[in-house]
Amino acid sequence: MVVQERLPRLLRSAYFALHRQTDAALAKLGVTADQFVLLATLHPNHVMTQRELADRMPSDPSTVRAMLVLLEEHGLVSRAANPNDSRAKAVSLTAKGKRTFQKLWNAGEQIRARMVAHLSPQEGQTLVQLLSSVAESLDDPSSKLRKAKSHGCPVP
């Protein structure tokens, strides 16, 4: 069976199914599935620049900005000035953001459970490992360069 021909469509189907279910489950709390990912990246007390946030989600810096504007209006995140770099901003969760995230996390519990409902613990482990491999194989090496530089670990 031609795995590499089916895998892209399957990955797309699985992700969209997850995204739609999550959107539906979180809608009553006024947060989208993508906003949830952003809040989770900041949870519980991480402070980072918009660029770093975009790298970790991962998402586009331009997209992250648009999301932050909305989330700031809703009072869930704060964008303070960064004392070390006047270009950058220090993004973090507000108290309301932390409270809301807890509700969102609970609201998504059923979906996470349903996702692995037909998988044994062993199969779940395997899926995580195989998906990690695929994600790394597809990852654009340009982002790795930034990470390596920020860690500052010169090769001896």
Added chain:
Amino acid sequence: MVVQERLPRLLRSAYFALHRQTDAALAKLGVTADQFVLLATLHPNHVMTQRELADRMPSDPSTVRAMLVLLEEHGLVSRAANPNDSRAKAVSLTAKGKRTFQKLWNAGEQIRARMVAHLSPQEGQTLVQLLSSVAESLDDPSSKLRKAKSHGCPVP
């Protein structure tokens, strides 16, 4: 290890990596990754309504319409009147659409290969099976009802 907590983010990362790489690879041919999925669903000679196309991608009917408008302007698909149902339209690939799809398929070959580069054939099989299970677990049952009805298989 808490599989169900890592799986959603991992699925998102893997899908986005695939989508970005595909978009970049197909950009020089003037087609997006999502348009490629639509063309692939129609390839080579399928004729279907917009609704059926949306169900198979899977995608939203409203989104599919917007994509079809663009693809029709580019001469890749045709939306003819459906003789059996004057509400519906018969969507199919044009000759240019079929030629373009072949080029797109070839342009994406490297990505599909890279995706499974670090996987054995057995692991690829396993990944397809596990992802299918997850996708089915998350699938909204409302779409299944439509499929069952369209097949016309009444329970005795």
Added chain:
DNA sequence: CACTCATTGTGCGTATACGCACGAAATTTG
């Protein structure tokens, strides 16, 4: 210190993604 270059965030344009409401046409029901 002046110059060059890289980085941060912003603004704009295009393409999805999806919900919702609408008119038109088909199907079901009484």
Added chain:
DNA sequence: CAAATTTCGTGCGTATACGCACAATGAGTG
């Protein structure tokens, strides 16, 4: 057959997703 219901495609509004160009600022170099 007429009325209620369902289905198809459309149009509108909001939220991503990403590329690109831009100004301001920080970093490295001579």
